[in-house]
Amino acid sequence: MIPAGRSAVDDALAAALFGYQSASYRKRRLWLEFPPEIRPFHRAGARKRFYDREQLAVHAENLRNGTEVPIPVLDVDPRDPAPEQQRPGDLLDRDEAYEAIPVESRPAMATWLRFIAPPSGGATTAGPEPDFILDNTRFWRRDTILEWNSRRRIIGRRKG
Structure with a gap:
């Protein structure tokens, strides 16, 4: 982080x-x-x-x-x-971002990796775009991950 x-x-x-x-x-x-x-x-x-x-x-x-x-x-x-030390602007790598997703709505790791896979062939990613890249390592702000997770549709969870 x-x-x-x-x-x-x-x-x-x-x-x-x-x-x-x-x-x-x-x-x-x-x-x-x-x-x-x-x-x-x-x-x-x-x-x-x-x-x-x-x-x-x-x-x-x-x-x-x-x-x-x-x-x-x-x-x-x-x-x-x-x-209490975790802040919305903390930058998280792939695994830290995954761990930041609340357990009750956390996808399987394989699904998370598919969500954040870099787009290829004109396709877009289903996951959040990284906020920062350093030495080809992608980082997401903690609030970006939590906001993305709150908007995504989870099977078995009702809208609203």
Whole structure:
């Protein structure tokens, strides 16, 4: 999850902040040396890494200049936000968006994947359009998912 109001960077942008080419950044596995204040935005096991731009910029500047400017602390754990920390503008990846749909109206995962599949051959998708794309990863705002779910017709549910 990318918390509402935060800017995310992928590996390519993180590498640039630290003055590396993407391949060197990945080869050196620099993300393993990040201080604990820098919490990843990506889910555990996700194929792509995303971090907070402001946090990485401060850390990179500290490394370049040998300074100890405090790294801004996020007010929410992006990997496991408490219910009271969930905001309408949070950006959710495919699996997080699926989990945001209330259980009583949540489709099967295979159906969800069909709903959000990118359109091809001029077809349109039945699911919500992504609000943000970073490194070919699609993200939806929490309120986009909930609004879409409230409008969709669910078999066995009456209109109204």
